[in-house]
Amino acid sequence: MAQFIKIYEDKPNETAIKKVVDVLKNGGLVIYPTDTVYGLGCDITNTKALERIAKIKGVKLEKANFSFVCSDLSHISDYVKQIDTATFKILKRALPGPYTFILPGNTNLPKEFKKKTTVGIRVPDNAIALEIVRQLGNPIVSTSIHDEDDLIEYTTDPELIFEKWQNLVDMVIDGGYGDNIGSTVIDLSGDEPIVVREGKGNSDII
Numbered sequence: 001m002a003q004f005i006k007i008y009e010d011k012p013n014e015t016a017i018k019k020v021v022d023v024l025k026n027g028g029l030v031i032y033p034t035d036t037v038y039g040l041g042c043d044i045t046n047t048k049a050l051e052r053i054a055k056i057k058g059v060k061l062e063k064a065n066f067s068f069v070c071s072d073l074s075h076i077s078d079y080v081k082q083i084d085t086a087t088f089k090i091l092k093r094a095l096p097g098p099y100t101f102i103l104p105g106n107t108n109l110p111k112e113f114k115k116k117t118t119v120g121i122r123v124p125d126n127a128i129a130l131e132i133v134r135q136l137g138n139p140i141v142s143t144s145i146h147d148e149d150d151l152i153e154y155t156t157d158p159e160l161i162f163e164k165w166q167n168l169v170d171m172v173i174d175g176g177y178g179d180n181i182g183s184t185v186i187d188l189s190g191d192e193p194i195v196v197r198e199g200k201g202n203s204d205i206i
Helices: 014-025 049-058 085-094 127-135 151-155 158-165
Strands: 002-004 030-032 039-043 067-069 099-104 118-122 139-144 169-174 184-187 194-197
Touching: 002 014, 014 030, 014 039, 014 127, 030 127, 039 049, 049 139, 085 099, 127 139, 158 169, 158 184
Parallel strands: 002 169, 030 169, 067 118, 099 184
Antiparallel strands: 030 039, 039 139, 067 139, 099 118, 184 194
């Protein structure tokens, strides 16, 4: 059964964050808060953990559209091709924030994603998520646990999330009530920005 751990966003406890990082480093799956809905994440470098998430989501790993959660813009350049000034300005304006940006991937993508030409990047405006990634030292692969068919409160109340997911994951973080609106998804991989999904972030930033 998963561990259930309380972390306060206004001052994330370092010992608690370390526990989360240890779980991730050992190949565990963690449900954690973001600036939108709660996310399901694992260490980007752990193949078995990636396979577990793909299985839970019912998708083939190489075809899965998972986001990479990074701690800042410099992290992003590890996995995406060199971006132009206009794209960089959009990212700088929007991040950290409730956006997922689709960008051209580079050769550093983990082997499981080598066939992909693009990658979804998130830098959420949430101190818990950012601190986890900072301490881990590399991004976490993430997918939203938001489910259109479920009651809305299931995605917002950490205790209900724990009830539902306790036998599927290794840790659920209670970071307070989550939102029930996903991130705004913007494709920056082509010549012009394209809004793929309107979510919490204001698409006027492009």
